[in-house]
Amino acid sequence: MFQQSFYNVRYIGGLGSILMMISFIFLFFSPMISLVSYLIGLMLILIALKHISDYVKDKKIFTYALYSASVFILAIIIVFSMLMSIISILMSPLRLLETILNISSFTLGIVTSLFIVWILIIISSAFLKLSFDKISRSLKIDLFSITALLYLIGAILIIFVIGSIFIFVAQILQTIAFFSIKF
Numbered sequence: 001m002f003q004q005s006f007y008n009v010r011y012i013g014g015l016g017s018i019l020m021m022i023s024f025i026f027l028f029f030s031p032m033i034s035l036v037s038y039l040i041g042l043m044l045i046l047i048a049l050k051h052i053s054d055y056v057k058d059k060k061i062f063t064y065a066l067y068s069a070s071v072f073i074l075a076i077i078i079v080f081s082m083l084m085s086i087i088s089i090l091m092s093p094l095r096l097l098e099t100i101l102n103i104s105s106f107t108l109g110i111v112t113s114l115f116i117v118w119i120l121i122i123i124s125s126a127f128l129k130l131s132f133d134k135i136s137r138s139l140k141i142d143l144f145s146i147t148a149l150l151y152l153i154g155a156i157l158i159i160f161v162i163g164s165i166f167i168f169v170a171q172i173l174q175t176i177a178f179f180s181i182k183f
Contacts, residue, residue, distance in 0.1 A: 009048045013178030014179045016041040016042065016045035016047075017041065023038035024038075046065060056138040064127045065127070068128040071127065075117045075124065078117050089106075118155075121158060125148075125154070128151055129148035129151065129152050143173055143177035146173060147173040154169075
């Protein structure tokens with residue numbers, strides 16, 4: 001039974017990775033579909049990582065992945081809150097006037113929020129790297145380690161456009177890595 005469960009890991013993780021890639025593409029067309037697709041993909045990957053963690057008897061694989069997901073979800077919540085604040089300001093003429101008069105504090109708030117999100121994304125990627133490096137050593141699939149390194153580099157460079165390219169390539173390699181799992 002456990003072997004059958006582990007057999008499905010490649011498909012669960014692969015499907016989750018594909019959903020995350022799709023969310024990256026949908027980000028430009030429909031942010032809500034993108035968010036839902038990303039979160040479903042993230043849950044599927046966490047399920048796959050839990051199975052891998054149990055299979056290789058290394059609980060830290062799942063623990064680090066869970067920390068990574070939690071920190072990343074916190075970053076998403078901050079971005080969502082920031083966007084809702086901006087929308088509420090734009091919807092109210094009085095608040096818009098107040099914001100224009102206090103543009104420096106508004107700009108400082110946005111920049112500070114974005115900086116915090118950037119730091120959280122780097123922390124999330126560092127936890128993911130710890131998890132994927134353990135998987136790479138346990139299953140002898142170096143692609144997990146390479147994927148994690150690309151995620152970390154992408155997170156650091158996300159403030160530049162090139163970081164998104166690193167992250168997208170990492171998502172492609174993550175999909176290949178999951179489908180490379182042998183039994």
